Every structure is written in C-alpha cells, then in structure tokens.
Amino acid sequence: MSVGLIALLDDVAFMVRTAAASLDDVAGQAAKAGTKAAGVVIDDAAVTPRYVVGFAAERELPIVGRIALGSLRNKLLFLLPGALALSAFAPWAITPLLMLGGAYLCFEGAEKVYEALVPHGAHDDGAAGQDGAGSDQAREDRRVASAIKTDFILSAEIMAITLAALPEGDFWMRAAVLAIVAVGITAGVYGVVALIVKADDAGLALARSTAKPPFGSLVRGLGRGVVKGMPLLLTLLAVIGTAAMVWVGGGILMHGLEAYGLSAPAHAAHAAAVAAASRLPFAEGLVTWLVTALASGLIGLAVGGLLIPLTRFVLVPAWHFLSGSWRRRP
Numbered sequence: 001m002s003v004g005l006i007a008l009l010d011d012v013a014f015m016v017r018t019a020a021a022s023l024d025d026v027a028g029q030a031a032k033a034g035t036k037a038a039g040v041v042i043d044d045a046a047v048t049p050r051y052v053v054g055f056a057a058e059r060e061l062p063i064v065g066r067i068a069l070g071s072l073r074n075k076l077l078f079l080l081p082g083a084l085a086l087s088a089f090a091p092w093a094i095t096p097l098l099m100l101g102g103a104y105l106c107f108e109g110a111e112k113v114y115e116a117l118v119p120h121g122a123h124d125d126g127a128a129g130q131d132g133a134g135s136d137q138a139r140e141d142r143r144v145a146s147a148i149k150t151d152f153i154l155s156a157e158i159m160a161i162t163l164a165a166l167p168e169g170d171f172w173m174r175a176a177v178l179a180i181v182a183v184g185i186t187a188g189v190y191g192v193v194a195l196i197v198k199a200d201d202a203g204l205a206l207a208r209s210t211a212k213p214p215f216g217s218l219v220r221g222l223g224r225g226v227v228k229g230m231p232l233l234l235t236l237l238a239v240i241g242t243a244a245m246v247w248v249g250g251g252i253l254m255h256g257l258e259a260y261g262l263s264a265p266a267h268a269a270h271a272a273a274v275a276a277a278s279r280l281p282f283a284e285g286l287v288t289w290l291v292t293a294l295a296s297g298l299i300g301l302a303v304g305g306l307l308i309p310l311t312r313f314v315l316v317p318a319w320h321f322l323s324g325s326w327r328r329r330p
Helices: 002-036 038-052 057-089 091-117 136-165 171-207 215-259 264-279 281-328
Strands: none
Touching: 038 057, 038 136, 038 171, 038 215, 057 091, 057 136, 057 171, 091 136, 091 215, 091 281, 136 171, 171 215, 215 264, 215 281, 264 281
C-alpha cells in the first residue's frame, strides 16, 4: 500500500511539474507574442479616450467599462475562434489577412496625417459626428457602438499579429496564449484609458486641496499642472497613435511581402539599420529599432497615401452603389 501511495504521489508530482512547465510556456509565449502587437495596442489606447469627450464626469468610467466589455467580447467570442479556425483549416490565409489589416492601418494613419496637414473634414474618427439628436443615453449608446466597431478592427489586427508570432504547436496551447493576450491587452489598454480620462478630475481635486503649506501648495501646484498638461498629453497620444499605425502597418506589409519572396524592402531596411547602428555602437539596439521603425513608417505612409484616393474615389462610391442597389431590390 505504501509503495502504491508513493508511486501515486510521484505521478501527481510529475503532473504538477508538467502543468507548471506548460503554464510557464504559455505565459512566455503570451508575453512574447503580445509585444509584437505593441504598436496596435498603443494606437488602441490613444484612440479610445476621445469617445468619452462631452459626457458628464460620472459617466466616463462606465462608458470605458462598456467599451472594454465589448472589446473583450470581440476578442474572445469572435476573433479567437476565427483565428484558431484559420490556423487549423486555412493557415495560408493568415498572411494575406494580416497584410490587409496592415494596409488598413496604413490608410488610417496616412488619412490622419493628411487631415492634419490639409484639413478637409473627410475622415470621421468615430467620435465626431456622433452627437446628433436624441437623449444622453442614446448618444452614449451610439458613441460606445462606434468605439466597439473601431476596436474590433484593431483587436483583429492584435489577434492576427499574436497568432502569426506563435510557433506551430498544440491547439489548446495556442488557444490559451490567444486568450491570455486578449484578456491582458484589454485590461491593460482600458486600465490606462480609465486613468487618462479621470486624470483631469484627479488634477482638479488636487488643485482644490485645502491642505496647509508647504504640502498644500505642492499638491495644488501638482493638480494645476495635471489639468493644464492633459490637453498636451491627449495630443501627444494622438500623434503616437498615428505613428504607431503607419509603422506597424508598414512593417506588416514589409514582412508579408518578404514571405512571398519580395524581400527587397525588408533587406533595404535591415541594411540601413545595421549601417546606422554601426556608427553608434553604444546604442545599437535602440538605433536598429528606430531605423527599422522609420523605414516601416515611410512604407506605411506611402501605401496609405496611395490608398486615400483609391478609397475615396473608387472603393467608397462602389460600396455606396452596391449597398444602394441591394436596398433597392424587392
């Protein structure tokens, strides 16, 4: 009996060690794959705060919570099963879909740059134009729905990038990694968004502090600095988000082309990065990343710039025509 019990305990210990190793492997792969989607995550965090502009302070966190819940539903109920199905039955489609998403990011980023340089009001970011007639609840519902639609596109790109970064392996391990990335990125993004949208309220509360000097003066000065700095922070986030769109989109296209044998852009970017890094060996890693990101960004801007007239004068009119024709059918 004692020998059997020892053998059983040994088996249990082996299973626990195996499970722990598997969990470590899943966590490591999730962390590595999640970092590949960092640019899209930055853009997601930069885009979302604008959706709460114009609402009462007490509604800001509930709105962020509703958008976060919609984002998590998008990832877990729709995008995760879709990504796994593609991986299992049509792995050849992952790269083209990833490149299609990359082209969309390039278009979005280039459109924002074009709008900043030549204001034309043609690009609707989803927050503008949502304040039409109706009750506050209806207006909030419209804004949340618009935010979740935008998030769906960014979430699809995050999941696709994550899937592409995973090595071939067990179905359930890939599912676990995708789920961890989905939950972790959603919590991280919308946690940061919640802090951003409430920072001005916190700053205002600090600025009104009645604490006695010198501590009170320091607190009030900090509060005034936060309130005055928030517009600058939001502007900076918008710039970073736009830059992230074009460099991530351009990088996806560059590596996608390389997968199909068109490696000249990737090789040129790599050669430029190596040449620049050789001149600054004390910051080799940073310089390599910056030059590669710059090359990806230039490709992204070029592709996005070409897509602006194509979308405006061909794709959008074609869509309106086809959707109008569909509606006119008996």
